[in-house]
Amino acid sequence: MQRRTFLKSSAALGAASLLPWKAIPAASSPAEAPSDEWLQDAVSEARALGAEQAEALYISHRQQSLQVRKDGVHSISDSEEAGTTLRVRFGSFLGSASVPDIRRGTPAECARAAVECAKLQQGLQKEREEALAMPPEPDIKILPRIDSVGELQGSWRPEGIEDPFLTSLDERIAFLKNLNKTALRITQIPYAVSNQFLQRRSSLYVDSRGNRKEQLQFATYVNFAVTAFNQQKRRMDTRTSEREAQATGWAGATANMESELETAMQEVLRMQQSDPVTPDTYDLVIHPSMLWNLFLETLLPHFDPRQLTERDGRAPGDRWITLSKLNERPLRSQALRLSWDATLPGGLATSKWDDTGHATGSNRLLDENGVVHGIPRSPDLIATDPVYRGGSFPGFNFSRAAAWHTPATVAMPNMILEGGPGKNLNDLIADVDNGLFLKGRGTVMTNPAKTLFRVRPQAAWIIRGGKIAEMVREVEIETTTDQFWSAMEEAGRSEDTFLGGELFPQRAFPLWDTPFSIATPPALFRRIPVYRVEGQS
Amino acid sequence: MMTRKECENLLSVAVQYSEVDEVFAVLNVTDSCARGVVGLALQAPHRMRNAELSVTVRKGRRYAMASGNVHDESNVRELVARAATAATQMPEAPEAPPFPGAVEIIEAPIQRETAITRALEGLDDAIASFRGNPTFDSIQMYGRVTSAKSALALASSNGLFLYQPSSLANAHLRCFSADGTSTGFAEQYTMDPAMLRLSDLLSEAASNCHEWKSPSDIKPGRITTVFEPRALADMLRPMMQQFSRRAIEQDQSFLRKLDGSSFLGSQLFLEEINLRSDPYDARLGSMPFTADGQPVRAESWITKGVISQLITDRYDAIKSGEKETAPPTNLIMDVTDPVQDVIAGTEYGLLVKGFANLNILDPKNCLLSGSTRDGVFLIEKGKITKAVRNLVIRETPVYLFKELLALGVPEITSTTGSYFPMLLPPIRVKDVMYTQLSGLV
CATH class of the missing domain: 3.30.2290.10 (PmbA/TldD superfamily)
Known part of the structure; x- marks a missing residue:
């Protein structure tokens, strides 16, 4: 059987399982994908031009954001982009070319562009190897083989999730306006803002080993902020929703949001009446709605492979953990256990395959003894930089393309701060005599090296004798990343895990440009210095 | 294409x-x-x-x-x-x-x-x-x-x-x-x-x-400074944004007088200062129109120290009846009698090659603050004697053009990290303000 014929028949079979995707109404349909034949031809043309392997990834990405301030729409932005990236491999050298949906050109043109890119380095590389007596390139077997990815053909979309774009714009605006209206009924709450971000990503991966993987992913993020103002005390306090972006539809993202709004309104009004915290050293019980973000901003950057390998473009000596220091076990808390999971339900980085056709999975990243078991890496890093090869780098493959026009490269999968033996939030609070209970995504400020940070939680309560007492305001924690995470004594049970997520990670972390989720339980930290933010109001 | x-x-x-x-x-x-x-x-x-x-x-x-x-x-x-x-x-x-x-x-x-x-x-x-x-x-x-x-x-x-x-x-x-x-x-x-x-x-x-290896500490304060063209470009770009009529109207520009009118036609700088733009200048290729469809024409912004043109966007032009004038897409500083070696004439001062994180502190006088970066050196008796640690500058380009001591030979340059072509000389300026060491490498 001719390869193309085989793929055509497989595609026809696969189409049956994709009916819901195809059934999306024309008004919000994904861009018309290039035919399988176009992608196959591009791959075949690249092979004919001498490439040992070739892979084509088509991505269509639609996103829409919407903001409602008080009772009116403030902004709507809408974009849809689609195109294909073809990557070729000659030995350990890669080259790639991206073409947009419009003026896609012929598969042969795309293949020639990718091959031309690869050859920009290949000929010169050979000469250089001889001239500089460089050590030979590594055995190609250490590169992940495309033929080791399990099933060759398939399609995937998250189960039971409806495309959020199927909910009409009018309906979504009405929902957000209603949230604001509810909040603004209270005289002391003069400001209310609500936002919505929707994303849909459809992709089709085809390679020279016969893989054909079709996937559809959604992300929906609905949030609000309510601000209370006390004219007499000249105090202004804001509370935002705790729900974060998730791979879900409109219904999932907005379920029970009204009751969450009620809680936020009550809390922000109570905050207005609260007294400032007394600066001291406290035991802290941190709600996962705050903890996931602290983890994201302060600890996770140290597990970025480019930082660990000192390939992040920063000055040497400006990093806390490096590959060479991993054995020193810099994290001293036995309660701190981390896993990665690219199959986590609702996770923004969840998919069946990554963007190089490899089946996704999950595993331990850091155990209770501080041993690092695996850090994400990708075939392109392995191919271009010797530091990612071999046993000294405890890696696993996870690649994603940030956009249709960028080749897939290492990406952060969903991360999990693992739960403890079975204490719920109240049990953790009961273990504290004199402490604080902190909640809500706070403002985190860090130094460039992410070794020092300052955070202001949205809401804080005193814990006295194992029970939550009065609310306090103007709370600020300032400490080192090392001291803070080493002070983590216990994680709450896994059942209380909260799924946070970064839909736009590139805003804070230029090296991470694809969304991912972070699941955290509540946790108990001992003896953390707490300050009062002077003049916060 | x-x-x-x-x-x-x-x-x-x-x-x-x-x-x-x-x-x-x-x-x-x-x-x-x-x-x-x-x-x-x-x-x-x-x-x-x-x-x-x-x-x-x-x-x-x-x-x-x-x-x-x-x-x-x-x-x-x-x-x-x-x-x-x-x-x-x-x-x-x-x-x-x-x-x-x-x-x-x-x-x-x-x-x-x-x-x-x-x-x-x-x-x-x-x-x-x-x-x-x-x-x-x-x-x-x-x-x-x-x-x-x-x-x-x-x-x-x-x-x-x-x-x-x-x-x-x-x-x-x-x-x-x-x-x-x-x-x-x-x-x-x-x-x-x-x-x-x-x-x-x-x-x-x-x-x-x-x-720049092993830089020494020096005491911050007012120090005569030679700015290389790229450093000057980084300071001029925010200044040019303030030539906008809208910025002047909104009190976000050093070109606003106390009565709300502009300094158009007033001599603000030394006579040696001439600043113009021309999108068709072959040395400094740039766009002849803006992304909102405004034609970019050759303009003279400062002539012999006098403010000679302002940016007028389409909306302001319709409202005020003034001629539409697009912001410049390049900048040319003409120097009639350049000093061949600006460093040689410096008795004591700093040579600054570039900046990092240069931000506007106060738009009303175009006060900028940021750290020097990518080369700061001490000049003594007309010679570079040693590297010095990066300093936080707190200065306005308006001051630079008022307290200018010397203009060198113009060179083609651009702002750091983005393409905005300029033909600028190195300049020597008296008593530039540095507030502290920045600690930046």
Whole structure:
């Protein structure tokens, strides 16, 4: 059987399982994908031009954001982009070319562009190897083989999730306006803002080993902020929703949001009446709605492979953990256990395959003894930089393309701060005599090296004798990343895990440009210095 | 690359949409290639073509925008319809001036025919020979080489159509010494990819890193300073933004008088200061129109120290009846009697080559603050004597042009990290304010 014929028949079979995707109404349909034949031809043309392997990834990405301030729409932005990236491999050298949906050109043109890119380095590389007596390139077997990815053909979309774009714009605006209206009924709450971000990503991966993987992913993020103002005390306090972006539809993202709004309104009004915290050293019980973000901003950057390998473009000596220091076990808390999971339900980085056709999975990243078991890496890093090869780098493959026009490269999968033996939030609070209970995504400020940070939680309560007492305001924690995470004594049970997520990670972390989720339980930290933010109001 | 005709055909579909009052469409076409340098390892080269369309519609006094790259004819209609639907939900704007109409602008000669991949061809060799140079042993180099051919096409339902092809190659490189205590930087922009001097740039960055090794502390305060052209460019760009009538009206400009009027026609600077722009200057290729369809013309902004022109956007021009004047896309400082060596005439002072994180502290007097970076040296008796640690500058370019001591020979330069071509001299300025050591490497 001719390869193309085989793929055509497989595609026809696969189409049956994709009916819901195809059934999306024309008004919000994904861009018309290039035919399988176009992608196959591009791959075949690249092979004919001498490439040992070739892979084509088509991505269509639609996103829409919407903001409602008080009772009116403030902004709507809408974009849809689609195109294909073809990557070729000659030995350990890669080259790639991206073409947009419009003026896609012929598969042969795309293949020639990718091959031309690869050859920009290949000929010169050979000469250089001889001239500089460089050590030979590594055995190609250490590169992940495309033929080791399990099933060759398939399609995937998250189960039971409806495309959020199927909910009409009018309906979504009405929902957000209603949230604001509810909040603004209270005289002391003069400001209310609500936002919505929707994303849909459809992709089709085809390679020279016969893989054909079709996937559809959604992300929906609905949030609000309510601000209370006390004219007499000249105090202004804001509370935002705790729900974060998730791979879900409109219904999932907005379920029970009204009751969450009620809680936020009550809390922000109570905050207005609260007294400032007394600066001291406290035991802290941190709600996962705050903890996931602290983890994201302060600890996770140290597990970025480019930082660990000192390939992040920063000055040497400006990093806390490096590959060479991993054995020193810099994290001293036995309660701190981390896993990665690219199959986590609702996770923004969840998919069946990554963007190089490899089946996704999950595993331990850091155990209770501080041993690092695996850090994400990708075939392109392995191919271009010797530091990612071999046993000294405890890696696993996870690649994603940030956009249709960028080749897939290492990406952060969903991360999990693992739960403890079975204490719920109240049990953790009961273990504290004199402490604080902190909640809500706070403002985190860090130094460039992410070794020092300052955070202001949205809401804080005193814990006295194992029970939550009065609310306090103007709370600020300032400490080192090392001291803070080493002070983590216990994680709450896994059942209380909260799924946070970064839909736009590139805003804070230029090296991470694809969304991912972070699941955290509540946790108990001992003896953390707490300050009062002077003049916060 | 899409031709003028192809762009016109595609945009005409967008602007002919009849369900709204007006349509303005921008098509940005690019063909680019890029390759990164990461700690002296070379990333795989990547080529990218794109054609991105963004459409703004007006329905009564409501505006909305949609963008995408998915546009055969039917997709273009869908994109405009999407913007039209969004417009019905938007609040009414206080003003609703019409989108621009037909205007004739001559294409600027800012495209070269050289293949874009030419920019990357020498990179392997340049890195290999750099690695082989023992002087640069243990230097960590990071950066990126990019080369692109682009076309910007604009159209409106009022008859506007503009098209400008261009090409630009760029290399920017930053390196660190092995102990992380010293850094060096080099950057080049050129319209012709064949003109990128990759080997020279690698050596320049590494040499800068070597020269700035073991910097000494000096006491901050008012210090006479020689600014290299790139450092001056970084300070002038925010200053030029304040030439806007709108900024003056909103009290966000040093050009606003106490009575609310502008300093147009007033002598604010020394007579030696002349600043003009010309998009057709062959040395400083730049766009002859803005992305919102405003023609960029040759203008004189400061003539013999006198403020001689202000930026007037289309909305302000309609409102005030003044002539529309686009912001400059390049800058030229003419020097009639340049000093050949600005450093030689400096008894005691600093040489500043660039800045990091330069921000406007107070727009009312264009007060800037940021750290010096990529080379700060002490000048004693007309000679560079030692490297000094980076300092926080707190100064306004207005002061620079008032307290100028010497102007050197103009050189082609650009702002750091983005292409804004300028022909500027090195300058020596009396008593520039430095508030503290910045601690930045």
